[in-house]
Amino acid sequence: MFCQQNSLNHHCDPKSDSFLSSLVFQSATSDKSNYCGFHLVNVPPLEFNSSNYRLFINFPVSIGPKYQINSNYSIQGVLPAGLTFDSMTGEIKGTSTTVTSPTPITVIRNSPGYAVKTISLQVVDTSPIFVYGQYGSYSCSSAYNTGSCASSSPNNQNLSSPYGVAADTTGGVYISGINRLQYYPPNSMISTRVYGQSGFYNCDLANVDSGGTCFGTTVSANSLNNVRGIGISQSGELYAVDMGNNRVLHFPNQSNVPSVVYGQSGFSTSAAGAASATSLSTPLAVGIDSAGGVYVSESAYHRILYFPPGSTTASRVYGQTGFSGNTSGLSNEKMSSPNGMILDKDGGLYVSDNGNSRVLYFPQNSTTATRVYGQPDFNTSGGGGGPLGLSGPTGIALDQNENLFVADTGNNRVVMYPKTTQNAGIAAVAVLGQFDDLNCTLNNNNGSCSGSALGPKSLYSPTGIFFNQFGQLYIADRTNNRVLVY
Template identity: 35%
Template sequence: MVNRFFVYILTIGFCFFSCNKPELSNSCDLNSKEFLNSILSKFALADFSPHCSVSTALSLSGSIVGLTTSGMVLRTSTGSELSVPPGATSFSIPIASGFGSKYTLSIAKQPDTIACVVHNGWEGTLILGISNIQIICHTTTAKRVYGQLDFISATSANPPNQNSLSSPSFVLADELGIYVSDSGNTRVLYYSGDITSASRVIGQANFGSNAFATSSSGIAYPTGLAKDSFGLYLADLNNFRVLYFEGTNNIASRVYGQVDFNTAVSAPYAAADVITGPYGMAADKDGYYVVDNSNHRVLYFPNGSYSASRVYGQTSFTGNTSNCTATTLGSPEGVAVSSDGVYIADTGNHRVLFYPGTSTTATRVYGQPNFTSNLGNNGGIGAGTLNAPRGVFAMGGDVWIADTTNNRILLYSGTNTTASKVFGQSGNGSFTLSASGLSATALSFPQSISINGEGIFVADSINHRVIMY
């Protein structure tokens, strides 16, 4: 009884607050006998639904950085659209949805020649309007390079140092800097802020070594990276395992896929606790995903478990066959997670699949006309084709794909399976080119993408560098 009474005190309080807003309906007049009788009736029947209907058009607003061209259109989950003029530094768009409801904001149409990202606030819960959304626009010309002296150099130093890279495969940006899997030097480097010299090395005793090792501090060809609130997951490919490093510790505290830190056995079978070919990784608040490339699957490990609870690409944890359907995979290499579901770069089938929620059946395919086609650049290279994509990244309601063999990065707006922007093809925005190159506008075998408030980071593998747009 006390709890119910407390709920209705809150209800009355909310009605008082909302009904004194001039734009709200006056369906909850606190001074009316009808209102009081209604509240008492609902209380007696244990009806906890809201008494007051809030019918108002709230707004989503925030800042814009770098919008130099026209063409950008914003869209809310309720269908409101706003065309934003070039040079705008702020925006406000109405959303016809009530207090406490969920919302999303997406870029329905990208501006000319540049790419914009909703960096924060693209989804959430409406509380009297949202005003802190941030949109940052980026050119398709890189403005920072890691691992090289300039944009026209592509050397791999031997022995390595804190300024060099060799065949980097994965990049992971957080709010303070970036992690890079420097695969050719069998180490992971961390770069703080905007500094292009590494400040930390994982997997080696110092910046000058690159030896393979099997221990809690040694690795053998790192690939995928993922972070949660407490530390870093690292896919240790040639040791057939995943390591977890707490905080800034360079000694792993957990190992997945092996019985201990000193064992590196490639199991001749598939199981829920076996990782034969770890590649791309992603994490959410409840656990982490790892691509098990050799077994043509992606595994999900919930927090606290050393055995996977979910498998994508196979009908069971013991299956390891390759195929091309909405429920199968062929040599996948990348994975990303969003609030809506999971994306998998199905490299061998030249496509990316989207799985809603926790479903292991894909409902959307990028790069192919259907779920059973698997030709590279099916129908000819264009904005809707892929050729051995290795990386995928989801942010701000958009999807980014490293179309590796086509030497480009593609941006897909919202749920559209036709790309809206291309990076890596000489800055001219052509979807029909796939040339490799070495410049601030070219790429050569890019393998992954990550984004933070600083920019868009790409692991440009054959050029032995990471570049930032």
Template identity: 30%
Template sequence: MANPCDLNSESFFRNLILKNFAGDSSPYCKVDFTFSLSGTILGLTTSGMVLKTITGTEVSIPAGSTQFSIPISLRVGARYTLSISSQPETIVCLIHSGWEGVVPDGISDIRIICHSTAAKRVYGQSGSYTSNGFGLSANFLNTPYQALADGNGLFVSDFGNNRVLYYSGTDTTASLVYGQLDFSSAAVGTSTTEINRPRGLTKDKQGLYITDADNNRALFFAGTNSIATRVYGQPDFVSAAPNQGGATASNTLSTPYGMTRDANGLYIVDQGNNRVLYYNDGSLLPSRVYGQTDFLSNNTGSTATSLVSPEGVSVSPEGVYIADTGNHRVLFFAGTNTIATRVYGQPDFVSNLANNGTIGAGTLNSPKAVLAFGGDLWIVDSFNNRVLLFSGTSRIASKVFGQNGSFISATSNATATTFFQPQGISVDQDGIYIVDTDNHRVLVF
């Protein structure tokens, strides 16, 4: 009888295809095989990067390496992960594609890109890294809040100018505007084409989502159209009262902030109601709530199930991360569970002191945004004027942006390496985009 785990047999591939078609994600074979996790590296100019596989194997990668290959023994159909357990000293490296998957798919095209910790491009300041004025044009910003890199360009929520700008490619002059008729207007309004203090951004193949914070709603714009076709949190496109002028309910919002998507739906941070809502695609009513026991409450607290003025949200294959701003922490919720299982910035689920009393690599002061990317976690630690990178599931940061390598300083300035109350972050293969809010700019690393 043929060995069902013989990779060279016709039955192996036929049975594996049938198994995947049936939605069975369990390992097909009970025998481990040796594969190699391999790929390319760009920009590794110094030593210090250590890669770690799901089996615990760690490999140090020499400076100047452009390729890597790490043997790993796993069953066919088993899940694999690759992480960076140690960062180089003067740069930061990210796994931009292939950090997790199922053996043997995708294990040979992993892509690692290393970035400088000094900015290479600036939006909103006409190319200057030391100016921090604000303005109203296609080249200036006024208190930007969030950025969204989509691989083709950059969206920025220009909060103070009541608009969202889009920059094509690496151009730092905006080519498209949402919320205004032109690049010289900053009017406030409530309609399908007007925005009042935009904050969060997210995108899917159908179009762009924007949280219209002071209109207490979220809008959807199909394709590249600047006229909204869907509204969350209000009964129509002209209403704007918090909670629709009444009590908290499943169909209301109050000052929504951050937002993100997974494969099946939309997350909106309902900051004024101390909760995060999840909407399945096709529905304007949420199916899940974080931070509250039901859709009618807006309580505050410091527990594994409560939030205080949250502002940011991000998702990974493992679960949901929420920037619990008022509690000076970030919570992780595994899968679709609404009880947090991990906390960043605090020693436990009941502590909520800023910096836990002393600033360090494991503390936070009013985190505004969070981003899960490549198996790592980024936290925009706003009142400490920095952005922290947490490798894997570690709750101690491995890299700091904005403080020239120091985890114990919180100074603010306008240079190519410093921030003044940053509030947003996005990543694509061109770089790491950090929204330096009070310097009225976006820096790219």
């Protein structure tokens, strides 16, 4: 009698048809287990937060695999000067000391779980490479610059007191300034779309009516009044904070007519209602999560509201015990005039608590902060400088490796904090606007912290900041009437 072929096809026989598929299934569904005498380890993929890193010279660097495991790593390629490689963790770290062009680096995880990933590192200078609002000049700060460094009237190339800045995935840039918001195509300093001024680039008035003239004070879907923060959803849709009209407007792709309003019952009203789940009073910033949920910071009511996707009724409030609360405070659950916001990849929320001169971090879905920047603890406020202090922070942003950048408006600088789990007393490790001097707070620092002189590396009351998908940093240099790109 002969045996059937299937009777020899045992799942523990390495030569059997089912061995490999069973081994793969077992390793994918179990962290560690024994299978037919084999010890299995489920190893995560080798991934990084970005494929192309843009690093500032003299800024500390820490780039590691997204999923941390101790292993045996190696690299191919030459690291920029000042950086080293940790063969145990796969981390690239140090302080880059030389400007470089994009350099490919191949990271190899040898064991456990062989994997290869190539990333690019580019070290750039801390001088901006592009400027909006001043016709390409870094030595001019005129409001509504005419092109000859003199102030005149608005047009599609100048700015006055820009506040917010954001970029879409195509490289287009949105800049808010006083009562208008402008869209600039990629790599152009000439805007091709204007919001809030009936299509007129030579107009910058509050609540211009939609009658085709630069005149009127009619609140409508097309008007703006002291526009502040800007948000861009993952699908490229625009959200604008219309502070003076106590609302946030949502514009569909490529349209300058909004389809949704937050904070008002319609497009023709603007009054600040009593604190509730549907009202807004002096909103300043907006953030959109990956699911389309909307966060709005409210200065007058000292709170952050979260609106679920598709709803204009908030379902969560930060800074107050309920939706009817409107008092300021100082704790890990209270705020004073919150401003800028940013969400991290884990869904955690960073908030610049402007009135308390600090930045708070809230884990996903929690209204209790677990980390504070700019103060030694959750019960201290007051503006300060140096590596440990902040003074009236506004805009905040995260770079490609989730280092935190803060527009420290009162100190005329943007500071960088490394990614950390420390909960307080966190020191900034790098600065823009003060020539690498964390102890200087002059507006338009002349380079030696001994006087003021406008230049490409100086800042004067910066507000909105933003990182685009390529790692380029945008800073709204508000009092210098320009936006800088690094």
